Amino acid sequence: QKEVEQNSGPLSVPEGAIASLNCTYSDRGSQSFFWYRQYSGKSPELIMFIYSNGDKEDGRFTAQLNKASQYVSLLIRDSQPSDSATYLCAVNIVGRGSTLGRLYFGRGTQLTVWP
Amino acid sequence: DTGVSQDPRHKITKRGQNVTFRCDPISEHNRLYWYRQTLGQGPEFLTYFQNEAQLEKSRLLSDRFSAERPKGSFSTLEIQRTEQGDSAMYLCASSRVVWPNEQFFGPGTRLTVL
Numbered sequence: 001q002k003e004v005e006q007n008s009g010p011l012s013v014p015e016g017a018i019a020s021l022n023c024t025y026s027d028r029g030s031q032s033f034f035w036y037r038q039y040s041g042k043s044p045e046l047i048m049f050i051y052s053n054g055d056k057e058d059g060r061f062t063a064q065l066n067k068a069s070q071y072v073s074l075l076i077r078d079s080q081p082s083d084s085a086t087y088l089c090a091v092n093i094v095g096r097g098s099t100l101g102r103l104y105f106g107r108g109t110q111l112t113v114w115p
Numbered sequence: 116d117t118g119v120s121q122d123p124r125h126k127i128t129k130r131g132q133n134v135t136f137r138c139d140p141i142s143e144h145n146r147l148y149w150y151r152q153t154l155g156q157g158p159e160f161l162t163y164f165q166n167e168a169q170l171e172k173s174r175l176l177s178d179r180f181s182a183e184r185p186k187g188s189f190s191t192l193e194i195q196r197t198e199q200g201d202s203a204m205y206l207c208a209s210s211r212v213v214w215p216n217e218q219f220f221g222p223g224t225r226l227t228v229l
Contacts, residue, residue, distance in 0.1 A: 004157075008155075031215075032214070032215040034217070034218075036220075042223075043204075043221060043222050043223045044158065044206070046217055046220075049215055088157050088158070090157070092215065092216075101146060101165070101170060101171060101216065102148070102160040102163060102171060102173075103148075103158075103160065103218060104160070105157030105158050105159070107155065107156050107157045108157055
């Protein structure tokens with residue numbers, strides 16, 4: 001079982017809609033959770049992180065964490081065509097001999113926002 | 116504010132050749148990470164440094180791969196005797212030591228092994 005699972009999509013939403021991206025993780029030692037955006041042919045760009053249960057908002061983005069369900073999501077409000085990209089979920093996991101430095105990534109969800 | 120830089124951006128080599136990549140982190144960041152990404156997959160961890168110390172290395176990393184960060188600033192990743200399966204995007208990231216140590220990525224080096 002992979003540490004981080006994401007639906008690869010593609011997810012397609014109209015401009016102005018809310019896009020919902022989901023991620024599940026398997027290790028309860030997971031400490032902090034990151035969302036990255038990656039445009040085709042480019043490197044990942046950090047959007048935001050979350051480590052406490054509940055919601056965290058940053059502009060049009062809201063990250064949600066539910067540790068009991070081992071679930072983290074990213075909501076994008078008022079989606080724009082420029083939001084079309086692959087969204088990567090990543091986690092830090094304590095234990096396993098890890099020094100809590102490395103990130104474990106999902107394979108990403110491809111989002112398309114059509115005008 | 117200068118971000119993470121990587122050089123070269125693209126490298127084409129023949130199977131069996133050695134290649135070396137360089138990464139310069141954000142100046143105040145003590146940690147430097149190397150990841151590899153293939154098409155349709157998320158980045159896969161290779162190794163990371165805190166200052167000049169290599170703190171963790173993936174068990175998946177072949178002995179043909181070696182990384183250094185001799186002065187705690189820039190880092191190099193060398194691949195010896197390249198194979199076609201090494202073709203990928205090699206990503207470098209850096210972070211502060213302070214939790215949650217958000218990692219910021221460079222533009223990557225795309226390696227093609229013919």
